[in-house]
Amino acid sequence: MDSLAPRLTELAHGGGCGCKLAPSILQQLLAAQPVARPFAQLLVGSEMADDAAVWQVDDHTCVIATTDFFMPVVDDPYDFGRIAATNAISDVYAMGGKPILALAILGMPIGKLAPETIAKVLEGGASVCEQAGIPVAGGHSIDSVEPIYGLAVIGTCHPANLRRNSGATPGDVLILTKGIGVGIYSAAFKKNALAPDSYKEMIGSTTLLNRVGADLAADPDVHALTDVTGFGILGHGLEMARASGVSLTLRLSCIPFLSQAEALARQGFITGASGRNWTSYEADVTLPEGLPDWRRLLLADPQTSGGLLVACTPEKADAFVETIRLAGYPLAGVVGSAQAGPASITVVA
Known part of the structure; x- marks a missing residue:
């Protein structure tokens, strides 16, 4: 990159999935929208805060959007494109589907970034789509104040393989496939405090496609799936709890973290989104007594292109963890369980 060119992160007031509106604000906005009339083929809409919309075409095919x-x-710019594309495609995998095509969404401050820099963003996104086996079949671009990039993604699945965030049942075990801490790392990166090895670790995690979701969804012992992104493990766990009508327990000692996430959090590298997230859902979360603030905010840390949260039968949990790790997710492990009770999360040591 041109040494005189601005840093991409300097041109944006936020970054990654930390840009999301706080859960409480999003709920208010959605609640204010008129209720859509029912469509028999619309299997998943916005009612359960799921990862994607799903339309059943026939007895054999669902379209995921x-x-x-x-x-x-x-x-x-190339890494930015790769991360954004991986994150967008994840929603299809989180529904149990396989992507079939993508459309690019691009907004760039044309007067501040060179065309070749913008082209690198698109190139990075296209490289991930190639890994996923799908084309970037078109898109739309605008001249914007801040740099923005992402995808609209279409996928398909068999109706029997569709996995919502609403399928968790009492007794289920919860598995997380990637480590937590991307928001922490990004906060350190913006302040030039992220070591090169940690940057490499962050890129490795955020550009790892969640394609294992489609494989897991083919097993009836997997009851629910969602991906953990901007609302953190607590926020997306709560979405699963509310949609499923269960209470979740998360075991802090079992949650995988990126290697330097805890150390950086102790040093104060916390994103503003962590605080907004926590304020949005603290009433429904019970934490261990005396838990330090940095640990609490780490649990609310916004993940960009995070892992999958999987609810499955306890008898198959160990086998699923082994399968997920062999598929290329070494930090995957059991992190908690689901119980009967009001929609909430209890974190235990």
Whole structure:
């Protein structure tokens, strides 16, 4: 990159999935929308805060549709494109589907960024789509104040393989496939405090496609799926609890973290989204007594292109963890369970 060019992250007031509106604000906005008349073929809409919309075409095919875009979480335009594309495609995998095509969403401050820099963003996104086996079949672009990139993604699945965030049942075990801490790392990166090895670790995690979701959904012992992104493990766990009508328990000692996430959080590298997230859902979360603030905010840390939260039968949990790890997700592990009770999360040591 041109040494005189601005850092991508300097051109944006937020970055990655930390750009999301706080859960409480989003709920208010959606509640104010008119109730759509029922469509028998619309299996998943906005009612359960699920990862994508799903329309059943016939007895054998569902179409999955989603869109996701955000401002830069890194300065390298190619990496930015890769992260944003991986994050957008994840929603299809989180529904148990396989992507079939993508459309690019691009907004760039044309007077501030060179065309070749913008082209690198698109190139990065296209490279991830190639890994996923799908084309970037078109898109739309505008001249915007801040750099924005993402995808609209279409996927398909068999109706029997569709997995909502509403399928968790009492007794289920919860598995998380990727480590937590992307928001922490991005906060450190913006302040030039993220070590090169940690940057590499962050890129490795955020550009790892969640394609294992489609494989898991083919097993009837997997009851629910969602991906953990901007609302953190607590926020997306609560969405699953509310949609499923269960209470979740998360075991803090079992939650995987990126290698330097805890150390950086203790040093104060916390995003503003962590605080907004926590304020939005603290009434429904019970934490261990005396839990330090940095640990609490780490649990609310916004994940960009995070992992999948999987609810499954306890008898198959160990086998699923082994399968997920062998598929390329070494930090995957059991992090909690679901119980009968009001929609809430209890975090235990």
